[in-house]
Amino acid sequence: MNGTDVTEKIVVAIDGPAGSGKSSVSKGAARELGFAYLDTGAAYRALAWMLLDRGLDAENPEVVVASLPEFDFAIGTDPDHYFVKVGPDDVTIAIREPWVTSEVRLVARLPEVRSHLTALFRRTIASTPRPGIVVEGRDITTVVAPDATSRILLTASEDARMKRRSAEIVGSTAAVVGEQLRSRDRADSRVVDFMNAADGVTTVDSTELDFGQTVQAVVEVVTLARTKASDGQYTQR
Ligand SMILES: Nc1ncnc2c1ncn2[C@@H]1O[C@H](COP(=O)(O)OP(=O)(O)OP(=O)(O)O)[C@@H](O)[C@H]1O
Numbered sequence: 001m002n003g004t005d006v007t008e009k010i011v012v013a014i015d016g017p018a019g020s021g022k023s024s025v026s027k028g029a030a031r032e033l034g035f036a037y038l039d040t041g042a043a044y045r046a047l048a049w050m051l052l053d054r055g056l057d058a059e060n061p062e063v064v065v066a067s068l069p070e071f072d073f074a075i076g077t078d079p080d081h082y083f084v085k086v087g088p089d090d091v092t093i094a095i096r097e098p099w100v101t102s103e104v105r106l107v108a109r110l111p112e113v114r115s116h117l118t119a120l121f122r123r124t125i126a127s128t129p130r131p132g133i134v135v136e137g138r139d140i141t142t143v144v145a146p147d148a149t150s151r152i153l154l155t156a157s158e159d160a161r162m163k164r165r166s167a168e169i170v171g172s173t174a175a176v177v178g179e180q181l182r183s184r185d186r187a188d189s190r191v192v193d194f195m196n197a198a199d200g201v202t203t204v205d206s207t208e209l210d211f212g213q214t215v216q217a218v219v220e221v222v223t224l225a226r227t228k229a230s231d232g233q234y235t236q237r
């Protein structure tokens with residue numbers, strides 16, 4: 001890509017804390033825009049799943065790094081046909097299990113894992129058959145796609161995130177859900193900063209917005225960037 005052709009692929013980068021709505025809102029925005037959708041957290045989760053499934057020691061960085069060449073990961077980027085596979089195993093549901101969620105930080109903290117997965121994400125972005133792709137995670141606006149057409153930090157108050165997550169989980173109290181969100185954000189924040197918008201990143205705060213309004217807010221940020229690009233105000237990449 002030469003950085004001057006406005007017909008080139010549009011990349012929408014979205015970061016945010018746990019439970020801020022990254023997956024659901026990104027998927028909704030991708031559908032509305034006719035774009036692909038890439039869930040990068042699924043790759044970190046799938047790697048943690050593979051280690052645990054094989055009985056490997058995810059606490060040992062050498063073991064985790066040695067497993068990377070074996071990590072045969074596939075993900076559906078059509079927002080209407082989402083799936084996650086490791087080799088022949090469909091792990092779409094399994095990677096959301098609490099035992100994976102609590103261990104994923106062990107792989108996400110390792111620079112070798114991050115650079116391996118970043119390269120994988122960039123290949124996926126480059127090969128999308130759609131005119132654009134919405135990519136969500138923790139370091140998309142800063143590391144994976146710092147040159148994205150639109151860069152968004154999706155936030156919501158801790159209280160709103162806790163209530164929304166509690167509504168999804170049966171048999172867990174709001175206090176437990178809140179502590180899980182806080183603990184994950186604490187661990188992840190040691191590795192990347194997704195709490196503060198980097199230069200040029202637009203914050204979308206969904207605390208007072210419903211789901212549909214949040215999707216629209218994201219679509220508006222993208223539409224504005226595309227309008228500016230076609231007006232020649234700046235170059236899309
Ligand atoms: N603006 C909103 N209003 C109400 N509910 C919302 C809103 N945005 C997201 N949600 C709901 O909040 C919950 C958490 O959203 P989602 O799973 O997309 O967050 P996430 O940031 O991807 O979380 P995680 O980082 O833990 O994977 C979901 O039930 C989603 O439908």
Ligand SMILES: Nc1ccn([C@@H]2O[C@H](COP(=O)(O)O)[C@@H](O)[C@H]2O)c(=O)n1
Nearest residue numbers: 040041042044104105108137138139188
């Ligand atoms: N770009 C990213 C995305 C995710 N992670 C790590 O994966 C965990 C799971 O992510 P979800 O979005 O599915 O919640 C997350 O807690 C991070 O540890 C990451 O490091 N970078």
